[in-house]
Amino acid sequence: MQAGKPILYSYFRSSCSWRVRIALALKSIDYETIPINLIKDGGQQFSEEFQALNPMKQVPALKIDGITIGQSLAIIEYLEETRPTPRLLPRDPKKRAHVRMISDLIAGGIQPLQNLSVLKQVGQENQLTWAQKAITSGFNALEQILQSTAGRYCVGDEVSMADLCLVPQVANAERLSRHPWSPISEALLSIWLSPEPPPPNSDKPDLLHKNQKCV
């Protein structure tokens, strides 16, 4: 592995990891991936080695510039501050607040309610209903917010951190729910998602079609 390259600890189905993968791709940051399979071996995130990197035992974690960062939004904000092109947080404070609001809504108000560890606690027979309720309720709020913030993307006409959160959340929703998606979600999906689903055991299908990002 080349010295000095950032290392992303990631799982292909982790929507939080996916946010970071999009940020790294948009900013053209070369990096290595170490897959942490959240299912195999009882969950590789629970290994002592990984816990030393991220005591929350969650992906993503990014080793970069001599530090290790956990939590996808913290990672994206670090990338934004150290590698600012292209911008993922708008210069305008009001738009930036909207981007953070939407990102937090998804990262704090939807995804954690339907992630793997919570679904395990809920139990197999209630999982789908639980996840659908969490996603539908969050997306209903989001749809309302997007009516006043969105242009071509979640906030205005530039891709931002909010879109990096929305795209993987829509993919989760498609997997777990039957929410009727807004035209914005559909447009984002057509831009960002591969038509092919990842192979079930793959550790790293890259669903991001970087070259299509400006469609």
Ligand SMILES: O=C(O)/C=C/C(=O)CC(=O)CC(=O)O
């Ligand atoms: O990095 C974050 O912001 C949050 C990470 C998680 O909550 C871990 C997780 O749920 C894995 C996943 O994305 O499914």
